[in-house]
Amino acid sequence: MDELDLVKQMKDAPPLRPEAYERARATLGTAMAASDTAEETVAVVIPKQRKRFSWPRIGIGAVGAVAAAAAVLAVTSATEPTAPAPAGGTAQAPAVESPLVMLATSVKASGGSLPGDASLVVRTTTAPDGSPYVTYTLYTDKGETFMAENRQGLTGAVVRRENLADPYNAAVIAAARAAATGNVDKARVQMVNASRNAWGLGLSPAEQQKAWDAGQAEAIEIMKQKGVKNPQPKPRPTGKALEDGINNTLLTNTLVALGSGAANADVRAGVLKLIASIPDVTVTKTTVKDQPALELKAGSALFGGHGEYVLTINAETGLPISSVSTAAKGEKPAPPESYESSRVTVADVGAGKF
Numbered sequence: 001m002d003e004l005d006l007v008k009q010m011k012d013a014p015p016l017r018p019e020a021y022e023r024a025r026a027t028l029g030t031a032m033a034a035s036d037t038a039e040e041t042v043a044v045v046i047p048k049q050r051k052r053f054s055w056p057r058i059g060i061g062a063v064g065a066v067a068a069a070a071a072v073l074a075v076t077s078a079t080e081p082t083a084p085a086p087a088g089g090t091a092q093a094p095a096v097e098s099p100l101v102m103l104a105t106s107v108k109a110s111g112g113s114l115p116g117d118a119s120l121v122v123r124t125t126t127a128p129d130g131s132p133y134v135t136y137t138l139y140t141d142k143g144e145t146f147m148a149e150n151r152q153g154l155t156g157a158v159v160r161r162e163n164l165a166d167p168y169n170a171a172v173i174a175a176a177r178a179a180a181t182g183n184v185d186k187a188r189v190q191m192v193n194a195s196r197n198a199w200g201l202g203l204s205p206a207e208q209q210k211a212w213d214a215g216q217a218e219a220i221e222i223m224k225q226k227g228v229k230n231p232q233p234k235p236r237p238t239g240k241a242l243e244d245g246i247n248n249t250l251l252t253n254t255l256v257a258l259g260s261g262a263a264n265a266d267v268r269a270g271v272l273k274l275i276a277s278i279p280d281v282t283v284t285k286t287t288v289k290d291q292p293a294l295e296l297k298a299g300s301a302l303f304g305g306h307g308e309y310v311l312t313i314n315a316e317t318g319l320p321i322s323s324v325s326t327a328a329k330g331e332k333p334a335p336p337e338s339y340e341s342s343r344v345t346v347a348d349v350g351a352g353k354f
Contacts, residue, residue, distance in 0.1 A: 007125075015274040021044065077130075099283045099294055099315075104272035107318050110266020116343035117141050120354060139260060140346055143170055149303045151354070158350040165260070168195060172257035179270030184277060191257070191274055192249050198350065199246055212236040250303045255311070258320070262341075268318045288312060288321050 118140040127133040136154040137147040145165040148154040162276035171194035179187035189201045200208035216233040221333025223231040238247055252275045261267035275281055280299040287293055300308050307327040313320050324336040346354050 004156045025296050091275060098276045099285065100272045100276035100296075103294070103315065103318055104180075104276070106316075107265055107272070111269070114343055115233070116345045118344055118346050118349070120342050120344045120349065121259075122340040123337055124339075125337040138344070138349055139262075141264070143173065143261070145169065145260065146349075152352070158346060169256070169260040171195075173261040173264075173267055174252045176254065176257040176261065176262075176267045176270035176274065179273045180266040181270075184273050187270065188274060188277060191253050192246055194257075195249065197249055199249065201246070209236060216273040244280070244284060244301050244304075245279045247280065250274065251278055251281070251298055251302060262319075274319060286312070286317065288314075292316060293321060 002105055004104050107155060118138050121137045121139065123135045123137065125133050127201050135147060137145065138150060138154060138158065139145055143165055144163045146154060146157040146162060147164060172191060175187055175191035175194050178190055192199060192201050199214045200211035203211065213233070220231045220233060236242070254271050257267060258271040262271070276283075278298070282297050282299070284295045284297070285292070286295050294313050294315045296311045296313065298309040298311075300306065303309070307325055309319060309323065309325045311323045319341055320339045322336060322338045325334045327334075348354050
């Protein structure tokens with residue numbers, strides 16, 4: 001099954017594999033950023049389905065909402081941004097006063113050693129029947145990922161060593177680290193290129209066009225297989241449309257990095273820097289349960305006008321608190337999600353002591 005199947009199968013059913021869910025969102029989001037409808041064109045090179053994953057049906061009513069709902073799954077501590085590189089790849093001046101920059105700096109400074117050797121993230125959302133739907137995901141400091149729908153299942157996954165992480169996770173984490181400790185503009189390109197896509201960042205104009213044409217050719221073949229009549233290639237976007245498409249991929253991959261490696265202060269710091277470099281993400285101070293928080297809103301321009309995505313994080317630690325997506329008129333938004341994260345040891349989880 002590929003992403004076009006997902007477009008056609010957006011039923012009201014909760015996701016069963018969070019990591020696969022994020023990859024689907026990443027691919028669909030980039031496609032939406034470059035086209036009017038998902039079945040008209042696909043801006044990405046479709047990735048192959050990974051082992052041990054089944055593509056889930058997604059409880060969202062539109063492709064844009066899928067991209068907007070690219071939720072963060074994990075975390076445990078936070079860093080300093082630069083404004084985003086325009087379509088041509090040239091960076092703008094850093095947003096020195098950005099709350100995300102200040103938080104990133106604070107997290108980086110206080111990020112010392114953390115207890116345990118893994119982060120446990122309990123994600124709660126709502127099933128179609130209105131009941132809570134909970135997943136337990138363990139992200140180890142070694143880069144492994146284990147998940148289940150209950151504590152007993154998570155213990156079993158650890159004992160059986162059912163590691164769900166893959167090179168994609170490692171690539172986005174490496175890009176986040178690069179943003180925390182090096183040149184943010186170069187890290188932006190690294191983060192975008194962490195997933196297969198047709199943007200061709202870092203290449204010459206001729207090579208970028210070649211990458212785009214190759215992606216369009218592959219997309220057309222897939223659409224033909226799906227019964228789309230006479231699909232036509234789309235021209236590579238320019239200007240703001242190109243910037244939005246690139247930033248869509250950047251945001252999605254960055255949020256996956258936060259989910260996969262936020263137990264590390266450098267990862268969190270890099271994530272905050274990269275998000276702060278996206279002009280269509282606004283930051284608002286708020287409170288959640290009497291605790292200071294920041295509301296990060298990704299504007300609809302990043303999703304082809306199909307709604308917005310809002311992530312709320314702790315203003316002192318950078319830990320995610322909740323996320324929600326809105327939808328365009330006539331489309332059904334994704335249900336809100338909340339997160340509880342804690343530091344644990346892999347040994348304790350394997351022994352059922354958590």
